[in-house]
Amino acid sequence: MKKFRVGFIVNPIAGMGGRVALKGTDGVVEEAIRRGARPVAPEVARLFLSELKHYEEAESFEFITGPGPLGEEYLNEAGLHFDVIKHREVGYREVEGVKIPDTTAEDTKVLAREMLGKIDILVFAGGDGTARDVYSVVGKRVPILGVPTGVKMFSGVFAASPESAARLLIEVAHGKARLEERDVMDLDEDAFRRDEVRPKHYGKALTPVVELLIQGAKQPQKVDESETLEAIADAVTEEILNEDGIYFLGAGSTIKRVKDRLGINGTLLGVDVVEVKDGKARLLVKDAAEKDLLRFADKNPKIVVTVIGGLNFLFGRGNQQFSAEVLRKIPKENIIVVATPSKVENGIIRVYTGDKDVDEKLRGYIRVRVSPWMEKMVRVL
Template sequence: MFKLGIIVNPLAGLGGPAALKGSDGEAAASALAAGFEQRAGPRMQRALQVLSPLKDRIQLIAFEGAMGSDVAADWPIQLVGRPATQPSTAQDTVDAAGALRQAGCDLILFAGGDGTARDIFRALGSDLPVLGLPAGVKMHSGVYAVSPESAAEIVAAMARGEWVDVDTEEVRDIDEAAFREGRVSTRYYGELLVPQLGRYLQVTKVSGREVEELAVADIAAEVVELMEDDTLYIIGPGSTTAGIMVDLGLDNTLLGIDAVCGGRQLGKDLSAHALEKLCQEHAGEVVIIVTAIGGQGHILGRGNQQISPAVIRRAGPQNLWVVATKTKLTELDSRPLLVDTNDRELDLAMEGYVRVITGYRNSVLYRVSCSGE
């Protein structure tokens, strides 16, 4: 039997749709109070659903409750403890990782963000293979699969006894307080041992702002020229999209989501609920404008979880505008652009090719995937 330990950080990712830039401190409690739903547990369930045909090969081991057994109701499970507090804390994650190591797990699969990765590194160092199932707001580290299903594919290969390489990957996290003020300050914490299989694993985020100012200005000029007065535009985070707001002469939330219609800014740093309300009230078309995360290629599901599946469906796949410099696309080294909206059906529907605006009167078709393949 392949011994798979699972850890769920139930609060991970709550701050994303709430436009809180993270879930540390009081952010998770604020998001829960505002009615935003937990994300990590359902995403772990998606992975376990893919793994269900291998129940006869996999022994599941976990903490009791929301950190583990609650998401694996259909699985035989070995319990090795329970969280000391409700809701669970960072120390509970550390304790769970230690208990799973004591239980002799072959791999620990965890659902969370960079803060969760830090806690697991604190408990394990690089002694035991772990794999991150992306569920947080901040996922700059290189320890995550590109989606819950991709994580399951890696686990399945290991459970079947296939040849899977392991290597160390960086654990990085940002200062959330600085992030909420529009500054990205990342710190290296160490390295975890992570299984490697094809393109199922996301790479470490490339930090820093876009320096190709002329290319960004050309992209902005093209987008502004294409804009219609009666269309609602949802502008995602990033320095490339910031160039569009500069061209429009509007204030920009570099790391948040803004809304524009008829040359006017209808909202700044909007939450998922606020965006959904704007979409419901708007009678015309809705267009979503996003850029790709440098090095990773994610266009939805990393740093812009405020753009919820409901907002994406309201706009429609044809009204997703992707903007990126050719340098940024070249750095992907032929890897696809990635979507991970927390809605598997929607992710699959978005696979294919999307037009990427790369300059003035210049665009390319680029492949979109939800699995990294």
């Protein structure tokens, strides 16, 4: 195999806002930490490199990376070959007892610029914001691949998981992955936190693709399915009101219709905790964080969620409040999935909680309500 040169950039604060219901991390790191968030990207980067080490080809890869938490320390721990672009000294600061690096989007851009002409592919660990920063510099001059560590990850440049990213990189090295132009998208996080969806398309990046290893990009609801969606919402609402208990109602326009019919002031883009008693619904927690869900997890709650169109994710994209700790406590049969037919037309949906035992519990097949009177058995990967 000829020399395979890999750029590797880690956004060490990506994803911190997910479990604490901030729906992103841009500009709110301090608030995320105050709510109990801890860095997640470093562990995801380590998992990616640990998985990569299982392949003997990785020993011959030549990595170029940034200093310290931008990549150097993880490659050093993994024992892989690398050179460091020391564009500056990276310092640390402490917030509420949590030590975080003083990195910014500019670090990502500077490193990506320095790597151009020296690499065959640029791998980054981050979310949509990091993808946007990388793309703003490299365009289509070099393929890019995202190791998913963020909250939303609506762009089509991400592997399905850190493990999938490792496998995909091996396929690229062997020339077995095709290159496609994939959407780079990001949302206005301030608007997102106000329950407003304002997506913006930033362009199309070259991305290696192997089926089942790469995710799709977020897709809007099909207009011609709106009547089906309304009817599904009516049917699911009636079923909920007929069974007393605690419900965790997930994010998205599909579930928002159910919330509206229940008569609660629920969120469009967050998770709400609802109690149903004697045919009436009461909002207990609006825009719940992981810790809120854990408070009710021992009360045999039911989860009502939908599939993110295009991404085909049930858990692991945009709803990290449903963490492994939460899902471990809830039986699979207590998960109610509703989706229009187009969202499950390929017959598979994905989960990724970062916990292999929990992911394994959720895999297999799950019932998805695709019309008021019909359920479809869909494979969970």
